Amino acid sequence: MKITRKQGITAVVVLLVVLIAGGWLMFRSPINDVQMNVPYNGHGGTYKNLLVNMDTPDPSVAYHKGFYYMTFTHDGVDIMLLRSKTLDFRGAEQKVVWYPPVNTMYSANLWAPEIQFIQGKWYIYFAADNGQNENHRMYALEAVTDDPMGEYSFKGQVTDATDKWAIDGLVLEQEDQLYFVWSGWEGDENIAQNTYIAPMSNPYTINGPRVLISKPDLAWEQAGGPPYINEGQAILKKDGQVHIAYSGAGSWTPDYSIGLLTLEKDADPLDAAKWSKKAEPLMTRNDEASVYGPGHNSFVASPDGSETFIVYHATTGINDGWGNRRARAQRVEWNEQGQPKFGVPLSLMTAIAVPEGSGIYRSADAIEEADGYRYTGISTMVDTMLPILFHYQNVTGENRILTVALNGQSEQQLKLAPTGDNEVGYVYLQSSLLAGEKAISLQGEGVKEYISAIEIPRYEAEYATVFGDSEAQDNPFASNSSTVFIAAGKQKTISFTNIKVPAAGEYELRLAIANTSGQEQTIDITINEVKKQSLTLASTERNQFVPTSMIVKLGAGSNVIHLGNATSQLEIDYIDICATVK
Numbered sequence: 001m002k003i004t005r006k007q008g009i010t011a012v013v014v015l016l017v018v019l020i021a022g023g024w025l026m027f028r029s030p031i032n033d034v035q036m037n038v039p040y041n042g043h044g045g046t047y048k049n050l051l052v053n054m055d056t057p058d059p060s061v062a063y064h065k066g067f068y069y070m071t072f073t074h075d076g077v078d079i080m081l082l083r084s085k086t087l088d089f090r091g092a093e094q095k096v097v098w099y100p101p102v103n104t105m106y107s108a109n110l111w112a113p114e115i116q117f118i119q120g121k122w123y124i125y126f127a128a129d130n131g132q133n134e135n136h137r138m139y140a141l142e143a144v145t146d147d148p149m150g151e152y153s154f155k156g157q158v159t160d161a162t163d164k165w166a167i168d169g170l171v172l173e174q175e176d177q178l179y180f181v182w183s184g185w186e187g188d189e190n191i192a193q194n195t196y197i198a199p200m201s202n203p204y205t206i207n208g209p210r211v212l213i214s215k216p217d218l219a220w221e222q223a224g225g226p227p228y229i230n231e232g233q234a235i236l237k238k239d240g241q242v243h244i245a246y247s248g249a250g251s252w253t254p255d256y257s258i259g260l261l262t263l264e265k266d267a268d269p270l271d272a273a274k275w276s277k278k279a280e281p282l283m284t285r286n287d288e289a290s291v292y293g294p295g296h297n298s299f300v301a302s303p304d305g306s307e308t309f310i311v312y313h314a315t316t317g318i319n320d321g322w323g324n325r326r327a328r329a330q331r332v333e334w335n336e337q338g339q340p341k342f343g344v345p346l347s348l349m350t351a352i353a354v355p356e357g358s359g360i361y362r363s364a365d366a367i368e369e370a371d372g373y374r375y376t377g378i379s380t381m382v383d384t385m386l387p388i389l390f391h392y393q394n395v396t397g398e399n400r401i402l403t404v405a406l407n408g409q410s411e412q413q414l415k416l417a418p419t420g421d422n423e424v425g426y427v428y429l430q431s432s433l434l435a436g437e438k439a440i441s442l443q444g445e446g447v448k449e450y451i452s453a454i455e456i457p458r459y460e461a462e463y464a465t466v467f468g469d470s471e472a473q474d475n476p477f478a479s480n481s482s483t484v485f486i487a488a489g490k491q492k493t494i495s496f497t498n499i500k501v502p503a504a505g506e507y508e509l510r511l512a513i514a515n516t517s518g519q520e521q522t523i524d525i526t527i528n529e530v531k532k533q534s535l536t537l538a539s540t541e542r543n544q545f546v547p548t549s550m551i552v553k554l555g556a557g558s559n560v561i562h563l564g565n566a567t568s569q570l571e572i573d574y575i576d577i578c579a580t581v582k
Contacts, residue, residue: 038556040424041304042359043389043457043577044500046351046464049328051311052082052089057325058112058168058232061087061300061311062148066365067377068300069148070311071113071124072327079113079124079141081149085377086358087300087309087329088463091480093377093438098124098141098152105130106139106157112232112296114170115148118178118203122148125158127167134190138169138182140204155204160196162210164188168231168296171203172269174242179269180206181244183231192216192228195246195261197269213275214261216248220281221259224250232258232296236308239338240265245310247295248281252321254292257281258312258342282342283312289347290316293325299332304357308332310342331355351465353498360391361440362453372404372443375454379438381481385547387510387578388429388440389502391453394419402451404444406431416450424452426502428579457501457577465495477543478573479512486523486570492562496575499559509552509561510576512545513537517568524565527552537570545573 051059056072063069067083070092074080078099084092100107106128113126122143129135137159141152158169158180169182178200183193195214201207216228232247242263249255260278267274285292297312310332313325330352333341346352366373380386394400394416402414412429419425433440442451462472462482469487486493501507515521515537526532533550540546552561554577561575 040426040500040502040556042354042357042500043455044498044558045354045359045459046496046498047086047088047354048351048463049330049346049348050090051087051327051329052092055323055325056327057313057322058296059311059313059327060112060114060170060298061327061329062115062117063300063303064117064148066303066360066362069115070327071115072313073111073113076109076111079110079126079152081115083149083377085361087311087355089327091379091381093149095149097149098154100128105135105137107131109133109136111136112168114168114298116171118171118173121203122146122152123171123203124152125169125171127169134165134188136165136167137163138166138180142204158204158206160198160206160208160210165190166196167193168233170233170235171200172197172235172242172244174269178203181233181235183233183246184210186212190227192226193231195230195233195244199270208270211270211272213244213272214246214277218248218259218277218279220255220257220284221248223248223255224253234298236299236332236340238308238334238340241338242269243340244275245282245297245299245342247297251293251295254285254315254318254320256293256295257285258283258295258297258310260340262339282340283310283345286344286347287318289345289350291328291345291347292316292318292320294328294345300329302355302357303360304355306356308340309355312345314345316348349466351463351495351497359455359457360453361455363448363451367439368448369441369443371445372441372447373451374439374441376439378433378440378456380433380435380479382435382477382479384433384435384479386431386433387457387576388431389455389457390414390427390429390451391455392416392419392425392427392450393423393452394425394450395421400446400450402444402446404442404447407437407439407441408443411444430578458574459496459499459576460574461494461496461572465497467492467494470494475543475571475573478545480574483514483545483571483573486563486566486572488566488568488570490564490566492564493566494563494572496561497558499554499561499577500557501554501559501577504554504556506551507554508549508578510547510549510578511535511563512547512573512575513540514543514545514571514573515540515568516542516571519568521567521570522565523563523567523570525550525552526562526564528555528560529562545571547576 082092144151165185199208236243294314361375461484
C-alpha cells in the first residue's frame with residue numbers, strides 16, 4: 001500500500017504521542033534465552049576525529065570515575081576544563097576553573113595546562129609569564145575538593161634552583177617517588193628547548209637539581225629551527241617500563257612530530273645514561289589524510305583500563321601553523337618487545353572503535369539520591385526517545401519487579417529475571433529525553449539494591465564509515481547535530497561497525513531516517529555481510545527523522561551493519577538497538 005506524505009506524517013505524530021504518553025516501553029532481553037559466549041563490555045560503537053569543534057592545542061586528558069576530563073591552551077588567558085562521558089568532547093560540559101590575577105609574573109600566556117591525579121588529589125600544571133616569553137615559568141594549582149571541575153588553589157611556582165625558562169611540566173610517579181619533567185632552556189637565550197627531570201618532595205616542590213635527559217640533536221627535531229625543540233612531554237607506562245613521549249621540530253610547522261624516550265627497567269630516572277631516545281619519531285604528518293603537525297600529546301586509559309589512547313593536536317592545513325590545532329585521539333598499539341606504536345595520524349573520515357568499556361554509566365559513579373541514582377553526562381540536542389539498557393543483579397532466585405521513574409515521572413514496571421551470584425542481567429526500556437538534559441534520574445524502591453549501571457545504545461550516523469557519494473552534514477534538528485546523506489543506488493553507502501549486544505539473539509533495530517522523496521522507498525540492511533533485509537520507509541518532511549523498526553539477528557561480540565541500495569537519497573540520523581518487544 002502506498003503511503004502519502006500526509007499519512008506518513010500523521011503516523012509519526014501518533015507514534016510519538018503514544019511513546020511519550022507511555023513514558024517507557026517494556027522489552028524482553030534475549031539474555032535469558034541465549035548463553036553469553038563473549039564477555040559484554042559496553043555497546044561499543046565508533047567515534048571520529050576531531051574530538052572538539054574548537055581550537056584545543058596541547059590537550060591533556062585524564063579519566064576518572066566514569067568521565068574524561070580535558071584541559072588545553074585556552075587562548076592563553078585562563079584554565080578551562082571539559083568533562084565528557086566519552087572521548088568525544090563536542091557536547092562536553094565546559095568550565096573555566098581558574099583565572100590568573102592581573103599584574104603578576106603568571107598573568108599572561110598560560111600554556112599547555114596538564115591535569116593529573118597525584119597522591120589522592122587533582123593538580124593542574126601550567127606555564128605562564130608576565131607578557132614576555134623569556135619569563136615563562138611553571139606553576140601548580142591544587143584542587144580544593146575531589147571534583148576536577150571544582151575550585152583550585154594556587155600553590156606557586158614549580159622550579160629548580162636555576163629558575164630558567166620552563167614550559168610543559170608534569171609529574172612522573174615512580175616507585176613512590178615524584179619527579180618533575182619539563183621543557184626548558186639551558187641558559188637565558190631561546191636557542192633550544194631540552195627535556196629535564198628533577199626530584200620532588202611533594203606535587204608542587206622540586207627538591208633537587210635538574211638533570212638533562214634529552215636535547216634536540218636529531219635532524220627531525222631541528223626542523224623549522226632554530227630554536228630547536230623538545231617539548232610537550234607525556235608519561236607512558238606499561239609492564240614496568242617508563243616512557244616519555246615528547247614533541248620535536250617547530251610547533252609552527254607541519255613537521256611537528258612525536259618522539260620517544262625510554263628508561264631502562266628498574267633504573268633511576270635521575271640517571272641520564274639510563275634514558276634512550278628513538279632515532280625516528282613515532283608519529284609524523286600524514287599528507288594523504290591531510291593531518292599536519294601532530295604533537296603535544298597526552299595518554300589516557302580506556303574506561304576498563306585495558307587500552308591506552310594517545311590524545312594529540314594536529315591541523316588540517318599544511319600552512320596552518322599555530323592556528324586550527326585541534327584534539328584527536330587513537331589507540332596505542334604495542335609490538336612484541338613491549339614498545340609502543342602510535343601509527344599514522346588518522347583522517348577525519350576514519351571511524352575508530354571507542355575505548356573498551358565506553359558508554360557504561362555505573363551506579364557506583366552516579367550521584368546517589370534518596371531513592372535511586374542520578375546519572376550525569378547524558379545529553380541530546382533534540383527531544384528524542386532513547387533506548388536504555390539496564391545492568392542488574394538479582395540473586396533472590398525469583399523474578400523481581402521494580403517500579404521505576406525517569407526523572408521523577410512516567411512510572412513503569414521493570415522485570416528483573418534471576419541471575420547468578422556473579423552474573424549480570426540485562427533488560428531494555430524506552431524513555432523520552434528532552435533536549436539539553438544532562439542527567440537521567442532513576443528512582444524507585446529496589447533501584448539501589450539491583451541496578452548496577454545503565455547504557456544508551458545509540459549509534460550516531462556521522463560516526464559511521466561513509467562510502468562513495470554519501471556524506472555527513474551538520475543538522476541542528478538531529479540528535480547529535482549531524483546526519484549522513486545516503487546516496488541512491490549504491491550497494492554500500494554507510495557502515496556501522498563495532499556494534500555490541502549482551503548476547504547473541506534477535507534485537508529490534510530502530511533507524512531514524514528522513515525520506516523527502518515524496519514517495520515510499522526501500523533500503524537494504526546487511527548484518528555481518530551475511531543477512532540482507534529490505535526496509536520500507538514512508539515519505540517524511542525535511543528534518544523529520546522517523547524511527548522505523550526491523551528485527552535483526554546480532555551475534556555476541558562486534559557486529560557490522562551496512563545500509564545500501566536506497567531507491568532515492570535518504571538522510572539518516574542514528575540507529576538504536578533495543579530488545580524485541582514482549
